[in-house]
Amino acid sequence: MAKLGHEVVAVDVDHERIAVLAAGRAPFFEPGLPELLTESLATGRLSFTTEIQDVAGADVHFICVGTPQLEAEFAADMRFVDAAFEDLMPHLRPGSVVAGKSTVPVGTAERLAARLGEAAPGATLVWNPEFLREGFAVKDTLHPSRMVYGVPEGDDGARAIAILDEVYAATLADGTPLVVTDYATAQLVKVAANSFLATKISFINAMAELCEVTGADVKALADAIGHDDRIGRKFLNAGLGFGGGCLPKDIRAFMARAGELGADQTLTFLREVDSINTRRRVRMVTLAREELDGSLDDKRIAVLGASFKPNSDDVRDSPALDVASQLQLQGAVVTVTDPHALANAKAKNPLLTYVARTEEAVADADLVMLLTEWDEYVALDPRKLAGIVSGRRILDGRNALDRAKWRDAGWSYRALGRH
Numbered sequence: 001m002a003k004l005g006h007e008v009v010a011v012d013v014d015h016e017r018i019a020v021l022a023a024g025r026a027p028f029f030e031p032g033l034p035e036l037l038t039e040s041l042a043t044g045r046l047s048f049t050t051e052i053q054d055v056a057g058a059d060v061h062f063i064c065v066g067t068p069q070l071e072a073e074f075a076a077d078m079r080f081v082d083a084a085f086e087d088l089m090p091h092l093r094p095g096s097v098v099a100g101k102s103t104v105p106v107g108t109a110e111r112l113a114a115r116l117g118e119a120a121p122g123a124t125l126v127w128n129p130e131f132l133r134e135g136f137a138v139k140d141t142l143h144p145s146r147m148v149y150g151v152p153e154g155d156d157g158a159r160a161i162a163i164l165d166e167v168y169a170a171t172l173a174d175g176t177p178l179v180v181t182d183y184a185t186a187q188l189v190k191v192a193a194n195s196f197l198a199t200k201i202s203f204i205n206a207m208a209e210l211c212e213v214t215g216a217d218v219k220a221l222a223d224a225i226g227h228d229d230r231i232g233r234k235f236l237n238a239g240l241g242f243g244g245g246c247l248p249k250d251i252r253a254f255m256a257r258a259g260e261l262g263a264d265q266t267l268t269f270l271r272e273v274d275s276i277n278t279r280r281r282v283r284m285v286t287l288a289r290e291e292l293d294g295s296l297d298d299k300r301i302a303v304l305g306a307s308f309k310p311n312s313d314d315v316r317d318s319p320a321l322d323v324a325s326q327l328q329l330q331g332a333v334v335t336v337t338d339p340h341a342l343a344n345a346k347a348k349n350p351l352l353t354y355v356a357r358t359e360e361a362v363a364d365a366d367l368v369m370l371l372t373e374w375d376e377y378v379a380l381d382p383r384k385l386a387g388i389v390s391g392r393r394i395l396d397g398r399n400a401l402d403r404a405k406w407r408d409a410g411w412s413y414r415a416l417g418r419h
């Protein structure tokens with residue numbers, strides 16, 4: 001927002017995080033973010049605070065807090081959205097616009113708008129979901145694929161549209177498509193998009209299961225069906241499946257919400273999407289056992305990658321970390337490496353062994369497993385690694401390696417959905 005020319009005050013209850021940001025450091029790994037932060041702080045248009053009253057003078061208030069999955073349920077934990085909203089309300093004035101960015105169960109905006117009507121008359125709520133991907137957050141924010149405004153009917157809605165148009169003037173001038181709609185649709189757009197993406201991944205992973213039993217090749221299959229632009233090749237990469245802080249919890253919260261709305265049958269297919277996805281992790285462990293002659297006991301396994309995807313240090317519901325933990329639980333001696341996610345991985349699973357250098361991780365390994373396709377792992381030279389490992393066995397959990405290159409260098413290569 002500061003880059004787009006606005007004056008921005010960012011508030012959070014996490015003092016440590018605010019201190020880090022105010023010092024110009026990004027609290028997580030995201031390509032391009034440190035540079036953008038430094039640039040924006042230098043303009044004087046961006047400031048950080050833990051004091052909610054510091055936002056009182058703003059015209060537009062974005063609510064961006066997380067909606068993680070509840071501990072023992074599929075539903076989303078709404079405490080952070082509700083708390084942010086309640087804290088903000090005393091500082092609103094007639095004409096203020098509150099824009100919801102958080103991914104929420106449909107119906108939340110309607111509930112919050114009613115609350116706003118009681119506690120801050122004259123302020124207007126809009127729902128303005130975001131679609132950024134981790135690893136591409138800066139690009140996706142400055143050049144989004146589309147913009148969605150969910151607004152109330154009438155004059156309040158028209159005024160809010162005009163204000164958002166001003167906020168996003170530069171983005172809209174770039175030709176970004178804009179969809180103006182009601183609250184319910186705007187909230188659904190976000191979860192529908194993530195559910196579709198998750199379904200696409202699980203579809204190709206289901207095909208991978210069939211490829212495994214028929215001897216077919218899922219990569220060639222994805223290429224061939226992807227040439228049909230009604231299908232498209234994107235998000236058809238078979239492998240360990242999806243993780244992270246969005247897709248898994250969003251499809252679960254969506255199912256939970258559909259149940260609450262009395263439409264429980266509508267989304268039962270997402271249960272299948274979820275189980276195909278988790279099955280891939282189990283299959284990966286089975287493949288490892290097969291490669292190691294039927295037993296994981298005391299076998300040395302090097303795991304390349306801990307984050308849920310490359311270019312992120314996020315380990316929330318990381319398929320890689322999950323598989324590494326399972327292998328260890330089943331008796332293997334596992335060493336995990338990752339270019340940026342080691343600190344987060346260690347905090348999440350302190351029992352695994354972590355090393356910073358790839359060479360150290362694969363030294364004397366009986367099996368090497370690529371579980372997150374960071375560029376530096378994809379570019380590894382199998383000839384060089386051949387001399388350090390104890391057994392030349394590689395499992396490609398992301399169908400990202402050059403199979404021929406590894407086989408030519410004397411490795412046994414296996415992947416999910418390919419022979």
Ligand code: UGA
Nearest residue numbers: 130131132133134201235236237241242243244246308309
């Ligand atoms: C996802 C959506 O892509 C964003 O549009 C959305 O804004 C975001 O969630 C959100 O809800 O905030 P993200 O979680 O950053 O973004 O990650 P994705 O790029 O969607 O990848 C999710 C997972 O799917 C990763 O574990 C990735 O490895 C896996 N994946 C992706 C595959 O297994 N195969 C593919 O072909 C693509």
